[in-house]
Amino acid sequence: MNHFKTSTNSIRHFLRSPSSIFNPTSSLKVTPLGRAVHPLFIRRSMASAMAKRLEGKTIVVTGASSGIGKSTAKEFARTSPKNLKLILTARRIDTLKQVAAEIKEEVGDGVQVLPVKLDVSNPEEIKNFVPSLPEEFKEIDVLVNNAGLVKGVAQAPEIASEDINIMFNTNVTGLINMTQAILPIFKKRSEGGRGDIINIGSIAGREPYAGGSIYCATKAAVRSFTDSLRKELLATRIRIIEIDPGQVETEFSVVRFYGDKSKADAVYKGVEPLTGDDIAEVVVFAAGRRENVVIADTLIFPSHQGGAGAMHRKS
C-alpha cells in the first residue's frame, strides 16, 4: 500500500515536471523489471523515500552561515520540503537570517528555520543552547557538527598560540560540547536512544601534512572521538557518522589566510575543487538512510585529488 502511494506520488511529480514531457533529448532508462522509465522518475522515487524518512525531523547544523553548512541546510530543506525544522547556528546571525530567507523563498513554509547565534568555541553559549530553544524546536533528531576552521600555515615552533587555541576550541572542544549538549535528548528515546550525529572531519585527520599540524591534529581528534562514541552507543539506535571531505572551495581558505582572497584563490588554481553542495548531498544521504543503516565513515575527493597533498594541477 505504502509502495503504491510512493509510486503514485512519483508519477504525479514526474508528470508535473515540464522537462520530463518537453525535453526531447532525455533518454529513457530500463528498470530491473524491464520497464522503460524516465530518469527523473527514478530520481524522484528515491527522493520521496528519503523525504519520508526525514519528514518531521528537527535538525541542527553548526556553521550554517557559509560553505558546507549552508549547503547542508538548503539540501535538507530541498529533500524534505513538507515538514522539517532546521536550527541553523553560527556566529554571524545576519548571514544565518539571510540563509533562512533563501530557504523560505525556495521551498516555502513547510520548512521552519530557526537561526541561532552560537559560538561553539564558547562552552557557556553551548550550555545555554538547548535550554533557550523554543519548546517546538527542542526534540532534536539530527546534529550536524560542521563548524570548523583552519588558521595559517605556520610550522612549529612558529605557530601562534591564539591560532592553536581557536582551532582546538572550535574544531574539537566545540564539537564535543555540542555532542554532549544534544546526546541527552537522543538518549531519552526508546531502545537506548535514537538520533544522528554527523561529524564533518577531513582528509587532514587521516593524512597529516606540513603547514597544517594543528588543523590536522584537530581533525584526527574528531576522528578518534567519533569512533569511540560509535562504539559507546552500540546498544542504542543513535547513529554516529563521519564525513571527511577532501578539497572543497568555500570560505575555508580565505579564513586560513586571514582574509587574503588572492592567497585563497591560489589554492584552487589549476584544479576543480568540490563544492559545498557536493558534501551536503552526502550528509543528507547519510541522514536519510533506513534507521538500521549507518554510513559510518566516508572520504570524498574531487577527481583530481588522491590524498591531502596528492593533486593533479593543470598548468
Ligand SMILES: NC(=O)c1ccc[n+]([C@@H]2O[C@H](COP(=O)([O-])OP(=O)(O)OC[C@H]3O[C@@H](n4cnc5c(N)ncnc54)[C@H](OP(=O)(O)O)[C@@H]3O)[C@@H](O)[C@H]2O)c1
Ligand atoms: N573546505 C574544505 O576544503 C574542507 C575540507 C575538509 C573539511 N572541511 C571542514 O568542513 C567544515 C566546514 O567548513 P567550510 O569549508 O564550509 O568553511 P567555511 O565556508 O569557512 O564555513 C565554516 C563555518 O563554520 C562556522 N564557524 C567557524 N567558527 C565558528 C565558531 N567558533 N562557532 C560557530 N561557528 C563557527 C562559520 O560561521 P561564522 O563565521 O558565522 O561563525 C562558517 O559557517 C569545517 O569543519 C572544515 O574543517 C573543509
